[in-house]
Amino acid sequence: VSPGTDLIAEINKLRKEKNAVILAHYYQFPEIQDIADYVGDSLGLAQQAADTNADIIVFAGVHFMGETAKVLSPDKKVILPDLNAGCSLADSCPPDKFGEFIKQHPDHVVVTYVNCSAEIKTMSDIVCTSSNAVKIINSIPADKPIIFAPDANLGKYLMKVTGRDMLLWDGACMVHEAFSIDKLLAAHKEHPTAKIIAHPESESHILKVASFIGSTSKLIDFVKNDPAEEFIVATEAGILHQMSREVPHKKIIAAPAYAENKCSCSECGYMKMNTLQKLYLCMKYEEPEITLPEDIIKNALKPIQRMLELS
Numbered sequence: 324v325s326p327g328t329d330l331i332a333e334i335n336k337l338r339k340e341k342n343a344v345i346l347a348h349y350y351q352f353p354e355i356q357d358i359a360d361y362v363g364d365s366l367g368l369a370q371q372a373a374d375t376n377a378d379i380i381v382f383a384g385v386h387f388m389g390e391t392a393k394v395l396s397p398d399k400k401v402i403l404p405d406l407n408a409g410c411s412l413a414d415s416c417p418p419d420k421f422g423e424f425i426k427q428h429p430d431h432v433v434v435t436y437v438n439c440s441a442e443i444k445t446m447s448d449i450v451c452t453s454s455n456a457v458k459i460i461n462s463i464p465a466d467k468p469i470i471f472a473p474d475a476n477l478g479k480y481l482m483k484v485t486g487r488d489m490l491l492w493d494g495a496c497m498v499h500e501a502f503s504i505d506k507l508l509a510a511h512k513e514h515p516t517a518k519i520i521a522h523p524e525s526e527s528h529i530l531k532v533a534s535f536i537g538s539t540s541k542l543i544d545f546v547k548n549d550p551a552e553e554f555i556v557a558t559e560a561g562i563l564h565q566m567s568r569e570v571p572h573k574k575i576i577a578a579p580a581y582a583e584n585k586c587s588c589s590e591c592g593y594m595k596m597n598t599l600q601k602l603y604l605c606m607k608y609e610e611p612e613i614t615l616p617e618d619i620i621k622n623a624l625k626p627i628q629r630m631l632e633l634s
């Protein structure tokens with residue numbers, strides 16, 4: 324990219340010329356969220372991908388999200404700024420191992436959290452996201468045993484909320500497992516009126532001290548609607564951008580992670596692989612593109628559609 328290129332102007336031009344839609348997750352860099360046509364949580368992004376009239380879906384998120392968009396809109400071109408933007412949680416559930424696991428429990432209904440590969444989705448009966456997981460679990464008849472994968476923290480939280488016993492896959496998100504309870508409590512001591520709120524991918528000792536638990540969009544709604552003036556937020560730090568846009572007068576603090584990194588908060592290295600420059604380049608060259616074999620598209624669609632019908 325030649326120096327002095329006005330990336331924002333170029334992206335706007337390409338979006339119009341190519342009839343492209345830019346979908347971004349709340350964990351993306353602020354400048355990407357600001358230029359997106361839609362910013363949302365995993366469920367909202369999937370719904371947008373299913374409904375769009377655009378010819379090209381530019382997915383500013385991670386690989387499994389792009390795959391879900393492709394499954395829902397197989398005739399559209401789905402491009403990602405960086406194909407290496409993966410997910411530690413999706414990686415924690417390899418298809419061969421998961422295939423063996425479900426074979427050992429053939430009577431179980433298989434519920435998979437959307438943070439998994441399209442191939443894993445082909446093995447599931449129904450998909451869920453963090454914003455509809457309780458509803459999805461409650462929709463399964465009480466006499467049916469359930470396998471829940473890949474996130475064990477979310478699984479444990481769902482078992483508590485729904486009272487259902489579930490067989491859990493032992494996967495986790497490295498970002499949500501990085502929060503330090505000691506540092507979190509110390510931060511709360513410094514800001515005693517702040518409410519602690521958390522994403523359900525966090526570990527149970529973090530969830531235990533949270534006043535509210537929800538998906539990224541539900542956390543944003545909570546900060547908007549709750550009368551408190553200060554919040555400590557245990558999820559990926561990119562969410563702070565939307566929160567401070569929605570409620571600029573409120574104090575939003577990122578929950579501290581174990582290791583002191585440059586912002587001493589939790590950032591997802593995968594989400595942050597996407598930059599404005601890569602966004603521009605992928606729109607210009609229409610690559611890297613997400614492609615999937617037809618049988619994967621066909622078989623992953625059923626459990627995703629079941630979820631969308633219930634959402």
Ligand code: 13P
Binds near residue numbers: 363453454540
């Ligand atoms: P939601 O935005 O659906 O809450 O998911 C969070 C997440 O971890 C995405 O990778």
Ligand code: SF4
Binds near residue numbers: 385411499
């Ligand atoms: Fe995956 Fe965690 Fe990053 Fe979300 S925050 S994309 S679950 S590694």
